[in-house]
Amino acid sequence: MTIKHLFGATALSFFLTTSAFAESATLDLVEPIAEYKIYVSEKLEKLVEDTTAFTAAVKAGDVAKAKALFAPTRLSYEAIEPIAELFSDLDVAIDSRADDYEKAEADPEFPGFHRIEYGLWEKNSTAELGPVADKLLADVTELSKRINDLTFPPEKVVGGAAVLMEEVAATKISGEEDRYSHTDLWDFRGNFDGAYKIVELVRPLIEKKEGAFLKTVDANFAKVDTILAKYKEGDGYVTYEKLTEDDRKVLSTAVNTLAEDLSTLRGKLGLD
């Protein structure tokens, strides 16, 4: 809470001192941000649709179907995570992990996707998951509504590319995100797609000045694509446990380098 308030205050002071340069940069960003909003809306629509099917399977007690729908449903959420995270109450309700709760998996407060994941994979059952599924669908629907009503802050959109990479670098490369289902590679796909989309949208604005930068960034995205392609299976990916140690290291350096590089994207666009 305190931290959020601090950030809020900082953002406000930046806003008050916005320079002419930043204003013109913001004008240039109008179109990319409008396009990004469409991208996010489409992802949200898909998220609500997929979550409806996923939670219906859970409520019907169909473990196999629910398991099959878990990872593809999350894909849309992972792609727009930086925007979803603007509503921290919903992000916690939808995507928090057992570690965030005092009694971990046994904690009655433990909600959302990962609570259901735990039941499906660790208990191979949908017992007790009905109310969790109802709440998840309600939260996802609410998220969609709130985001559709939101004016996207440019620095959050552009900064989102780096945020997605930071997420992977800090807590996903270890395989702890989807620790029961090991469907982490699906999440990675969503995170990388979401970050790459942002780079694509602002590319025309920095192409001339930042050719070398974009070349490095593209090369690292390509490295990630090459590795993920090796683990493709059907419409998705094999279990995270099959990722070799060598490939995990290459992914890790690519992610950290992307995080380092993309952290400069806001500044390159003149955003505070």
Added chain:
Amino acid sequence: MSRDRLADASASVDENRRQVLKGLGLAAFGCPFAGAAAQAATAPARHMTDAPVANVASAEDRVPFFGKHQAGITTPRPANGMIAAFDVIAETPDDLEALLKLITNRIAFLTEGGTLPELDPRLPPADSGIVGPVVKPDALTITVSLGSSLFDGREWLKPLKPRHLSRMKKFPNDALDAALCHGDITIQICANTQDTTIHALRDIIKNTSRHLTLKWKQEGNVPVILPPLGGVAESARNYLGFRDGTANPDSGDEAVMERVVWVGAGRGEPEWAVGGAYQAVRIIRNFVERWDRTPLKEQERIFGRTKMGGAPLDKPEAGEFATPDYAADPEGKLTPLDSHIRLANDRTPAAAENTILRRPFNYSNGVTKSGQLDQGLLFICYQGDLEKGFITVQRRLDGEPLEEYIKPIGGGYFYTLPGVRDASDYLGSTLIAAVRKAP
């Protein structure tokens, strides 16, 4: 581990340390801190395992980076040290060269110190900022070593692997945690203050993300003591309360270091490796609660030294630097045959072959699941022959009574690169040249 653990194995026990240290005698040993000529006129000679002296260290202390050998090996230990192990992403010789040049540049800047660049505030700052806008040298040394896996995983490097470099194997008392072992490269970072070591680590991580992923890290420190009254520097104590490093070879004696530490042309090592050394790292947990509940007599018999003074047990009043006379005590009545220092170095001429240069730091990490302190020794040693050095000494120690109180849980073997000659050179340049020359 501890203390004398590895190797009390020196036939040439630091004679100089027995003398009352006189400032004028200094030049012969070389003051570790360049540019400290004024200080050299009054300060006593320092040796590698002396305890750092309170109020003497300064943020302006500068250890020269360029030289035949890397700094941070024979350099007197400052109060803080750390080993960080990384995996390397380098598919080609060009990749590896780029990494080595990058690390060289960072080390050259960090050890020299200087003002940080100011960037557009809309960008992330160039530096973590944790030591402020001006980086002080603070006696910083950064020492780079390569692990066996770096060579094994690359066809173009394999033929150039140093002959004794191998993946550390478990010794009988070890309980190695895979998450604390091995690595393609280690970076030893030492400085007067912990802020400086952490700043250096964060700088390197930030600048090398293309090539390095952090695997494990252990920080440690050396207790700082008041200036010695009699002029004789004492060895620092470990967390078992005993002095560590008493019988280390004289790191100020270049001839001794050539024999003990540095790989020269005659050792059958690849030519590129000349000027380097083998580094053995061991993270050795100490069961300190249990140790503190052990009778003093038994503690002293386990080590073979008195606890407070550090003297060998056959000459308890003679002081830390007295040489034990094992020939006069063949049955081990005074110094048990299985005591740590006697096993590590039986003081026979043959044992001189197994001398190593120890450079340990104490660590204190937190609390174990059982509610005990997680403390121990970050044991680091250097030698010209890993097999005759650490491995042989550790084999002699296998089964020693001290094992009840210690548990090695991590570490590895590495090859410390030769030094960087000057600003036109870089770490590992001889290795890269050898790769390019290979058929």
